[in-house]
Amino acid sequence: MAAPILELRNVNKSFGPIDVLHDISLKVGAGEVLCLLGDNGAGKSTLIKTLSGVHQPTSGTVLMDGKEVAFNNPREAQEMGIATVHQFGGTFPLMSVGRCFFIGNEPTRKWGPFRVYDRAKANEIAVKNVQDFGITRIDDGDRLVGGMSGGERQSLAIARAVYFGARVLILDEPTAALGVKQASHVLRIVLEARKRGLAVIFITHQVTHAMAVGDHFAVLIRGALAANFMKGEKSREEITDLMAGGEALADLGAEVESYMESHDGHPPPAQP
């Protein structure tokens, strides 16, 4: 079997005294969708940030095609073909669609002895890719991104990642701000990327979305890999429970009911 495109071996990450990731070992192969699941604060974003060069692992190794790699910054990861849509953001409200799309990878053209930003080319490619994504309302690359809706901005960020993601596409809660139609579009994009042989790492809190596209599921609980299984190995209920941090959600309903009965119909206080 060919080496997985991306592999983590015993990766740890701490921020000063705070340990966020413990001993994570994971593989993603070409044409595979890895769903990364887990509660808020479980360390999902931190994990993908170490894969996209934003953070460096405190210890452990990252391998690409079986060879050890170290990304000192996001640009190095990008150059290796890893494109990431980070949670919250990736777009700049007061910049134009074209400039936003190419931020950090601006196309240039020759202007005398200088290389200058090629606005026409950037706008054309950006508009085309965003439109291919179903956002046909955007037809002017000079438009400011801040005037677009949250979902449209998210789509722009994803279209951008798909455009630059040569080998690995990492999406951190890409469907969180999207409507039903746009969300299913994102899921279709994920499947399309898989068909083209990309490795996709997909973070979501929605079981339906995870079940729809995932081949391989990894669950993080407080920074440790609590479960790592393939499609079909666990039921929907089991996955839901794992996503909630291992607590059985099925029991929750009964718990709330009995609490309300014994407390004059008040629901239980939120637990920290």
Added chain:
Amino acid sequence: MASQSAVKPAKPTGAAGTGFDFGSLIRRPETGAFLGLVFVFIFFAIFGNVNFVRPAGAASYLNVAANIGIVALPIGLLMIAGELDISIGAMIPAGAMTVAIVSGHFGAPILVGMLASLAFGVLVGLINGFLTVRTAVPSLIVTLGTLFAVQGLVLGLSVALTGTTSVALTAPDWVKFFFGRFIANSFQVIIFWWLLLAAVYYFVIHMSRFGNWIFAMGGDKESARNVGIPTDRLTIMLFVASSTSAAFVGMCQTILYNSAQVSGGMSFIFNSIVTVVVGGVLLTGGFGSVIGIFFGTLTFAIVNQGIYFTQFDANWSSLIIGILLLLAVLMNNTFRKMALTYSPKKGKK
């Protein structure tokens, strides 16, 4: 001068934009600044005496504009990147005193004194930049600290080394030719430096890739870092540019007037912020333009000097500047909102 720059906003910069395009016009941060400039120019041309539109009048506001403008350009870029630098208020006298003490008091070659001035600017810029990047303390506070520190250092060293707070310097003619003389008896040579620097900044900000990065930094620093933009390095470079520019202006003033004083320069803090904001730069970062800063500087200088050409008491000029600032901010806000929501009714072919 004013009429020459007036041509710029209508000129398309890219392949798109043939003929009049309302969308691209309101999206330009300098549109409001340009209207403000036209307004104040017409205002003083009507209420001022004829000298206002003659070369002597032009010299009076171009001299002011050039001195502020050289500092306002990098201050504006810092603001676009989401930072502030108020230590320039101390860097102008620091740059002035350094060359005067090194070359005037101690008699070192003028080039050594000039290099010392600029090197001091680079040093303070590095300190501002590193402190801002490393500590994540807001740059307003960091540079407030360096403002006082540099002020105290310059005063203390001047008195300790020379025994006075004012030092004379007679620069050789060739140095005065480039850095400090009056052309046609009224235009300071520093005006050319301002125009040259504005052109360089225009290229870097609007035509190179760096410009894109600076806007992204001001828009969302976290995201900018996540796409691989060297935000720390750019921040430090911008701080170096602003404090070195301030030292340069101080140095040129010493060469022009043959002496340097420890005091002065504080007015540059507010004046440069006013010009930048009038020029359409968003105080919180992410939006602005070099042409806008240029127009804002001219507008400020015209109001600042224009009052002397009118019958009005000069005491009113601060009132006018205050009102102008508020109007400019309101207008720029309106334009920015329009720019965000504007989309052409029909797709262009």
